[in-house]
Amino acid sequence: MRFEIGPVQVNISMAPEISGRTRPTKPKKQARGIKRKRGDIDVDLTTLQAAVEELDTATTATSFTDLPLSAETKAGLDASHYTTLTDIQQKAIPLALKGKDILGAAKTGSGKTLAFLVPVLENLYRTQCIGPDAGLGAMVIAPTRELAIQIFDVLRQIGRKGHLFAAGLVIGGKGLREEQDALVRMNIVVCTPGRILQHLSQTAAFNVDGLRMLVLDEADRILDMGFQRDVDAIVDYLPRERQTMLFSATQTKRVADLARLSLREPEYISVHESASSATPKTLQQNYVLTPIPEKLDTLWSFLQSSKKSKIVVFLSSGKQVRFVYETFRHMQPGIPLLHLHGRQKQTARLEITTKFSNAKASCLFATDVVARGIDFPAVDWVVQVDCPEDAETYIHRVGRTARYERDGRAVLFLDPSEEEGMLARLEAKNVPIERINVRTKKQTSIKNQLQNMCFKDPQLKYLGQKAFASYVRSLHVQKDKTIFKLDSYPLEEYAASLGLPGAPRIKFLKADAEDVKRKKNASRQAAASESESGSDDDDEDGEKVKSKTEKPAVRTKYDRMFERQNQDVLADHYSKMIKSDDPTSNNALLDDDDAGDDLFDIKRRIPAASSSPEPDTAPDGDPEPDTRTSGPKSILLPGAKTPLILDSARRAKLLKSKKKLLQFKESGTKLVFDDDGTAHQIYELEDEAAFRARGEAEEQRKRFLDEEGERVKIADGEDKATAKAKRREKIVKRKERAKQADEDDAAGQQVGGGEQDAMANFLADAAGSDDESEAEEAPQAKKQKKWFQKDVEVEAEEGGREIETLDDLEAEAARLLG
Numbered sequence: 062m063r064f065e066i067g068p069v070q071v072n073i074s075m076a077p078e079i080s081g082r083t084r085p086t087k088p089k090k091q092a093r094g095i096k097r098k099r100g101d102i103d104v105d106l107t108t109l110q111a112a113v114e115e116l117d118t119a120t121t122a123t124s125f126t127d128l129p130l131s132a133e134t135k136a137g138l139d140a141s142h143y144t145t146l147t148d149i150q151q152k153a154i155p156l157a158l159k160g161k162d163i164l165g166a167a168k169t170g171s172g173k174t175l176a177f178l179v180p181v182l183e184n185l186y187r188t189q190c191i192g193p194d195a196g197l198g199a200m201v202i203a204p205t206r207e208l209a210i211q212i213f214d215v216l217r218q219i220g221r222k223g224h225l226f227a228a229g230l231v232i233g234g235k236g237l238r239e240e241q242d243a244l245v246r247m248n249i250v251v252c253t254p255g256r257i258l259q260h261l262s263q264t265a266a267f268n269v270d271g272l273r274m275l276v277l278d279e280a281d282r283i284l285d286m287g288f289q290r291d292v293d294a295i296v297d298y299l300p301r302e303r304q305t306m307l308f309s310a311t312q313t314k315r316v317a318d319l320a321r322l323s324l325r326e327p328e329y330i331s332v333h334e335s336a337s338s339a340t341p342k343t344l345q346q347n348y349v350l351t352p353i354p355e356k357l358d359t360l361w362s363f364l365q366s367s368k369k370s371k372i373v374v375f376l377s378s379g380k381q382v383r384f385v386y387e388t389f390r391h392m393q394p395g396i397p398l399l400h401l402h403g404r405q406k407q408t409a410r411l412e413i414t415t416k417f418s419n420a421k422a423s424c425l426f427a428t429d430v431v432a433r434g435i436d437f438p439a440v441d442w443v444v445q446v447d448c449p450e451d452a453e454t455y456i457h458r459v460g461r462t463a464r465y466e467r468d469g470r471a472v473l474f475l476d477p478s479e480e481e482g483m484l485a486r487l488e489a490k491n492v493p494i495e496r497i498n499v500r501t502k503k504q505t506s507i508k509n510q511l512q513n514m515c516f517k518d519p520q521l522k523y524l525g526q527k528a529f530a531s532y533v534r535s536l537h538v539q540k541d542k543t544i545f546k547l548d549s550y551p552l553e554e555y556a557a558s559l560g561l562p563g564a565p566r567i568k569f570l571k572a573d574a575e576d577v578k579r580k581k582n583a584s585r586q587a588a589a590s591e592s593e594s595g596s597d598d599d600d601e602d603g604e605k606v607k608s609k610t611e612k613p614a615v616r617t618k619y620d621r622m623f624e625r626q627n628q629d630v631l632a633d634h635y636s637k638m639i640k641s642d643d644p645t646s647n648n649a650l651l652d653d654d655d656a657g658d659d660l661f662d663i664k665r666r667i668p669a670a671s672s673s674p675e676p677d678t679a680p681d682g683d684p685e686p687d688t689r690t691s692g693p694k695s696i697l698l699p700g701a702k703t704p705l706i707l708d709s710a711r712r713a714k715l716l717k718s719k720k721k722l723l724q725f726k727e728s729g730t731k732l733v734f735d736d737d738g739t740a741h742q743i744y745e746l747e748d749e750a751a752f753r754a755r756g757e758a759e760e761q762r763k764r765f766l767d768e769e770g771e772r773v774k775i776a777d778g779e780d781k782a783t784a785k786a787k788r789r790e791k792i793v794k795r796k797e798r799a800k801q802a803d804e805d806d807a808a809g810q811q812v813g814g815g816e817q818d819a820m821a822n823f824l825a826d827a828a829g830s831d832d833e834s835e836a837e838e839a840p841q842a843k844k845q846k847k848w849f850q851k852d853v854e855v856e857a858e859e860g861g862r863e864i865e866t867l868d869d870l871e872a873e874a875a876r877l878l879g
């Protein structure tokens with residue numbers, strides 16, 4: 062798709078990194094699509110302008126052809142099969158065409174994108190703010206790259222029939238330079254806040270003085286805390302005289318926001334305000350009570366019963382997404398799996414989005430990066446495994462299904478401690494949701510499989526630890542404490558359910574907020590004073606804080622010895638995790654997916670700085686006084702042979718830190734205590750005379766071997782008997798199951814199939830009973846029957862009997878069963 066401006070042609074590519082790539086070409090003879098002469102356009106513009114002025118916003122148009130739109134836009138809409146207006150389009154487009162500021166609110170999937178894109182195209186066209194010298198006329202801001210790409214795609218569709226605009230996508234992920242070149246020629250830019258701000262401050266030729274329209278899609282998200290500073294800075298660059306439009310499914314009328322954006326008498330359009338629900342009518346919403354240690358079992362069982370569906374599964378962090386994706390992938394659930402989170406490379410993100418959009422049946426594990434605005438076609442289910450932070454996020458997440466007149470279903474997993482708080486929030490927002498139960502018979506436990514996987518694969522275990530930590534951290538930082546009560550969650554059991562041997566230690570759980578603040582300030586002050594004095598010191602976690610001016614110290618072999626850590630992959634990962642979980646450390650402030658995409662590359666990491674205090678030794682190992690600071694003092698640490706020479710500040714700090722001092726202590730000796738409480742060495746030497754009194758050494762050795770041999774024989778016999786008894790017990794159980802399967806087989810013939818039936822079987826309504834058909838279990842039971850047959854044969858072989866016919870087999874089974 063190309064929008065053209067005179068001799069310069071701007072190729073608009075859907076590759077997300079690309080904004081607009083310029084390529085000089087020969088002037089085009091005529092625009093594609095609509096063929097008109099200059100004079101015709103002038104006439105057209107005059108009549109169009111008059112029609113817009115006369116347009117009565119009180120009467121509702123039902124079709125795009127009823128609106129005063131240019132022939133190019135009408136042709137573009139028609140070619141994209143948009144004919145009838147949706148409610149929000151009916152109300153918003155006429156007002157927007159007249160240049161009004163708009164606050165638009167309408168349910169998810171109700172067509173808000175066209176409600177602002179059509180006026181953007183039309184208003185610029187009517188005022189002829191187009192061409193290479195016209196500069197930027199409209200800016201559309203979206204909170205995520207995916208959403209910006211999608212909006213840009215819709216713009217390309219409806220503008221493809223003869224419009225002469227240059228439009229571009231500025232979302233980062235590609236060289237700034239390339240974007241800079243194209244940016245100066247754009248008339249419409251679709252962007253994310255961070256990247257456009259970067260251009261506004263760095264691209265000298267990027268002039269926004271002529272900007273006429275500003276649109277914020279998912280406005281409530283863009284105006285909230287996360288983007289606040291960026292948006293305020295962007296608005297500072299823009300002219301105050303402009304048309305501003307804000308759209309969202311959860312639009313607010315916060316006066317402060319309106320003032321920040323200098324809206325002029327905005328029209329509030331909320332087409333579904335009086336509706337009984339804030340979510341689409343065609344969406345069926347349920348929740349299941351699932352204690353967090355059972356979440357993954359429930360999710361797995363759900364996927365097993367929905368293999369032909371298109372499902373979006375929301376989790377709270379990128380690490381959760383990766384862990385669930387990696388482990389489920391190993392277990393082969395029988396449905397194609399995909400995963401998407403903010404730390405993936407942009408190309409991968411785009412590829413996954415396209416794959417999922419085109420898929421008929423697939424399950425996408427994702428973070429809230431796709432919670433808003435993304436228009437995946439024909440999604441059947443939205444499953445929220447981790448509770449959303451608020452009702453707004455819930456509404457946007459479930460909005461990925463039941464879009465534009467389609468049906469959809471949404472399931473929310475709630476821990477019992479979250480139920481009351483979350484339901485109250487949803488009720489306040491008019492979200493109708495009903496409880497359903499999971500059929501216990503359908504639920505399979507995957508705990509053992511996860512444990513096995515984590516045991517065998519340290520990388521998976523590490524991922525599990527990170528997933529656990531990020532989940533707990535997300536609970537800890539949640540604002541709404543009526544929903545998220547950290548103390549109420551069974552975290553130990555949750556860790557076990559991820560296959561972890563124990564709950565990883567998370568430091569911030571112990572520290573209250575004040576404590577964290579205090580530590581942060583103290584370490585900042587320490588770092589500042591150190592860089593001023595040019596000295597170095599250890600911070601509380603034992604990490605070196607080096608001043609920038611300091612030259613690297615000479616490292617001796619003893620230094621290297623101190624630096625050597627247990628390089629076992631897990632221990633290393635684990636210590637890294639503990640460090641990054643400390644909210645006082647800078648790492649913790651970074652995005653939660655600091656491990657990046659290289660997680661599965663096994664790397665040995667040598668720490669950048671030793672965690673032990675440097676002994677300040679010269680290359681020959683002799684202590685050398687620190688000449689950088691005055692007043693060096695020596696200190697003889699317990700267990701150390703030579704005194705450490707330290708300046709007074711370091712000495713005082715070292716003496717305060719028990720952890721540091723412990724490193725210089727001798728390692729302890731393990732003792733055992735007898736009944737009287739007296740300590741003994743683990744191995745104590747016997748008195749020689751007493752030993753000789755018991756006979757010759759060789760005789761004693763022989764006697765010992767004979768006795769032990771006898772003991773082992775008896776134990777062996779007992780073990781064999783126990784094993785045999787267990788085997789018999791198993792056979793009895795399998796036979797019972799096989800019998801049951803035969804009966805079910807017969808019953809199963811009468812049961813109808815179909816994906817919806819399977820799902821209905823999995824999720825029964827609250828009042829439902831557990832008496833559904835067991836037809837699906839028949840193949841499993843058949844397998845068990847085979848195992849049973851094999852076991853009987855083995856038993857018979859052990860007993861020296863031959864099995865040749867089915868009668869022999871049954872006779873043997875009857876014998877074994879007594």
Ligand SMILES: Nc1ncnc2c1ncn2[C@@H]1O[C@H](COP(=O)(O)OP(=O)(O)OP(=O)(O)O)[C@@H](O)[C@H]1O
Binds near residue numbers: 167435436460464
């Ligand atoms: N007038 C129309 N006729 C037919 N289909 C339409 C029309 N308007 C929008 N659609 C379709 O409806 C779907 C949802 O539209 P859109 O993405 O604009 O919804 P939205 O209100 O922005 O949703 P969200 O709140 O989730 O961002 C899209 O697939 C779009 O193609």
